[in-house]
Amino acid sequence: MEAFVAVHIAAIISTTWMLMLNGLVGYQLLDDGTAMSLGLIVISAAVLFIGTGYIALDTGFSWTGYFDDTLDNNRAYALYTLYQLAPLVFLFVFFCLETFLVVRVLGEKKPMAYLVAAVILFAIGQVFQYVISVHICTGTDGKINGGLFETLFTLLAVVMIWVFWSSITEDDWPTSGVGGSGYS
Numbered sequence: 001m002e003a004f005v006a007v008h009i010a011a012i013i014s015t016t017w018m019l020m021l022n023g024l025v026g027y028q029l030l031d032d033g034t035a036m037s038l039g040l041i042v043i044s045a046a047v048l049f050i051g052t053g054y055i056a057l058d059t060g061f062s063w064t065g066y067f068d069d070t071l072d073n074n075r076a077y078a079l080y081t082l083y084q085l086a087p088l089v090f091l092f093v094f095f096c097l098e099t100f101l102v103v104r105v106l107g108e109k110k111p112m113a114y115l116v117a118a119v120i121l122f123a124i125g126q127v128f129q130y131v132i133s134v135h136i137c138t139g140t141d142g143k144i145n146g147g148l149f150e151t152l153f154t155l156l157a158v159v160m161i162w163v164f165w166s167s168i169t170e171d172d173w174p175t176s177g178v179g180g181s182g183y184s
Helices: 002-025 035-061 077-105 110-139 147-168
Strands: none
16 A cells, blocks of 8 residues: 555656646747757656655655654654645646746736636645545545545646647647548
């Protein structure tokens, strides 16, 4: 069980890190899509994945005992910081970077509706996970909890991020029509 939790926490850290770095792509510090820019994103995310995974595994299995002092009444403060606070910081930075890019650099307002919708959907998912979940779990005698709805609303938030991103890029994306491949 501890290994699955470690992979889960590491995946959250690395994916929110990559999202934040993708917020920087629009500023063209490096040309996007180059081996250098993709390599920096992937390598840094891999380093965070491995590092977070190690911290979670060491906390769970107490291999070195180094993180034992962060445990207090079965609460791992190191893991709390990695699981809760770091992703929120990454998401906040992404939101700020994209807001500045869209409003100040591109001078657009409509894409902000998609970004704000993503934030609202993500917040609704968190409310389901941390507030409503207890009531769902109690009402169903532990058969389901708010995780189902949290996952649904997080998925919808990710879809809105894609819609936001699609609305601010200049490329035309192929859409499949009846009888055609969508490419012209």
